[in-house]
Amino acid sequence: MGGFRSQHQQKSRQIKTYSQEAQQSLEKLREKLEWSPNKIRDIAFNSSLCRLPKFRGSIIKNYGYCGQKIIRRNADSSDGFWQIRPSFFLGFPGCIDRDTI
Numbered sequence: 001m002g003g004f005r006s007q008h009q010q011k012s013r014q015i016k017t018y019s020q021e022a023q024q025s026l027e028k029l030r031e032k033l034e035w036s037p038n039k040i041r042d043i044a045f046n047s048s049l050c051r052l053p054k055f056r057g058s059i060i061k062n063y064g065y066c067g068q069k070i071i072r073r074n075a076d077s078s079d080g081f082w083q084i085r086p087s088f089f090l091g092f093p094g095c096i097d098r099d100t101i
Contacts, residue, residue, distance in 0.1 A: 038063075059090075063090050064088050064089060064090050065088070065089055066086065066087075066088060066089075067086075067087055067088075067089050068084050068085065068086055068087060069084070069085060069087045070082055070083070070084055070085075071083055071085055
């Protein structure tokens with residue numbers, strides 16, 4: 001799933017329509033894959049314990065994975081450009097090589 005793209009001097013930024021369409025697509029995919037939220041993971045990651053480095057590291061190590069995301073730098077400028085940056089994402093256990101973290 002991507003993000004809303006805006007360009008310098010864009011006349012309309014229909015982010016609300018884009019967000020609604022993206023949400024509908026995500027809901028259809030979740031239904032097709034029989035996905036359900038992981039309440040334990042959400043509680044753990046949103047708790048105040050997650051501020052502790054060892055606990056946070058454990059959450060990321062067990063539920064996170066490394067990936068890349070494309071971001072737009074200087075989006076409101078004619079000098080804007082795309083950049084690929086490494087990033088951490090929360091996902092399902094077992095989908096990462098834990099030795100790389």
